[in-house]
Amino acid sequence: MTLLVENPAGLDHLTPPGHPERVERLEEINEALSAPEFDSLTRMIAPMASESALLLGHPQDYIDHVRARIPESGMAGLDPDTWASPGSWEAALRGVGGCLAAVDAVLAGTHRNAFVATRPPGHHAERDRAMGFCLFSNVAIAARHALEVHGLSRVAVVDFDVHHGNGTQDVLWNEPRALFISSQQIPLYPGTGAASERGGSNNVLNLPLPPGSGGIEMRRVYQAQAFDRLRGWQPELILISAGFDAHVDDPLANLAWTEEDFAWLTRSLCDIADEVCAGRVVSTLEGGYDLPALAASVAVHVTELKERGA
Numbered sequence: 121m122t123l124l125v126e127n128p129a130g131l132d133h134l135t136p137p138g139h140p141e142r143v144e145r146l147e148e149i150n151e152a153l154s155a156p157e158f159d160s161l162t163r164m165i166a167p168m169a170s171e172s173a174l175l176l177g178h179p180q181d182y183i184d185h186v187r188a189r190i191p192e193s194g195m196a197g198l199d200p201d202t203w204a205s206p207g208s209w210e211a212a213l214r215g216v217g218g219c220l221a222a223v224d225a226v227l228a229g230t231h232r233n234a235f236v237a238t239r240p241p242g243h244h245a246e247r248d249r250a251m252g253f254c255l256f257s258n259v260a261i262a263a264r265h266a267l268e269v270h271g272l273s274r275v276a277v278v279d280f281d282v283h284h285g286n287g288t289q290d291v292l293w294n295e296p297r298a299l300f301i302s303s304q305q306i307p308l309y310p311g312t313g314a315a316s317e318r319g320g321s322n323n324v325l326n327l328p329l330p331p332g333s334g335g336i337e338m339r340r341v342y343q344a345q346a347f348d349r350l351r352g353w354q355p356e357l358i359l360i361s362a363g364f365d366a367h368v369d370d371p372l373a374n375l376a377w378t379e380e381d382f383a384w385l386t387r388s389l390c391d392i393a394d395e396v397c398a399g400r401v402v403s404t405l406e407g408g409y410d411l412p413a414l415a416a417s418v419a420v421h422v423t424e425l426k427e428r429g430a
């Protein structure tokens with residue numbers, strides 16, 4: 121079975137007019153996943169994460185800083201790109217909590233895999249710094265939850281968002297039980313993600329992709345560098361930071377992936393999960409800013425998960 125974790129509170133996280141990371145992203149995804157072919161998904165509303173869960177990724181003073189910046193009305197900037205509105209605290213905590221609940225369900229065996237449809241995204245949030253539309257490092261916290269709370273020995277995070285997952289990398293840099301694999305367009309925001317960044321214990325693999333490259337180059341790079349590394353790690357759980365802004369139609373980047381490329385990559389990661397960890401995959405939404413491309417890409421991604429979860 122495949123679990124769909126929904127975060128309606130994500131609709132109350134507001135950003136200024138014209139901001140690409142907007143409420144309509146989640147509305148479009150919810151609409152796409154309400155199609156009859158997704159009726160077989162188990163659905164749950166993301167619960168609030170506890171503060172102790174946030175501490176798996178961030179120090180207390182950063183958590184206090186974010187909470188203090190949440191405005192009582194209007195919007196407040198956490199950095200030039202990253203905004204908070206009165207609903208952002210609940211949206212962000214339910215985003216983290218949704219990831220943790222998905223990990224709990226997949227490790228309990230009630231579901232083979234899961235997708236967490238949430239905003240704000242998380243992979244740019246560093247240990248002590250909000251940036252890139254992200255408040256808390258959702259997927260890195262989920263990885264550490266699997267290690268610390270469930271006692272796993274090894275987890276892997278694969279981030280195929282077009283931007284480098286600098287926040288996830290920062291949180292997991294000194295976590296030798298977590299392998300972080302991230303593909304990204306280089307050069308592009310946030311400027312990190314070179315192949316020379318390898319983690320505190322050679323536990324990070326960065327896969328730079330040149331502007332203009334498409335699915336052929338992506339498949340070549342993943343097949344040559346990522347898949348054997350992932351298999352060899354023997355993770356007990358694979359987490360995916362699923363950003364869909366490498367799509368050819370996306371306005372924030374210059375890669376040329378199609379829905380079929382996202383389907384291929386999802387299938388390939390599920391194949392490896394089948395081999396090494398009984399199919400256990402937890403995928404969480406990150407970016408994706410062309411609304412039709414985002415909705416279509418999420419639909420093919422969840423379709424692949426659903427077919428594996430059946």
Ligand SMILES: [Zn+2]
Nearest residue numbers: 281283365407
């Ligand atoms: Zn992105």
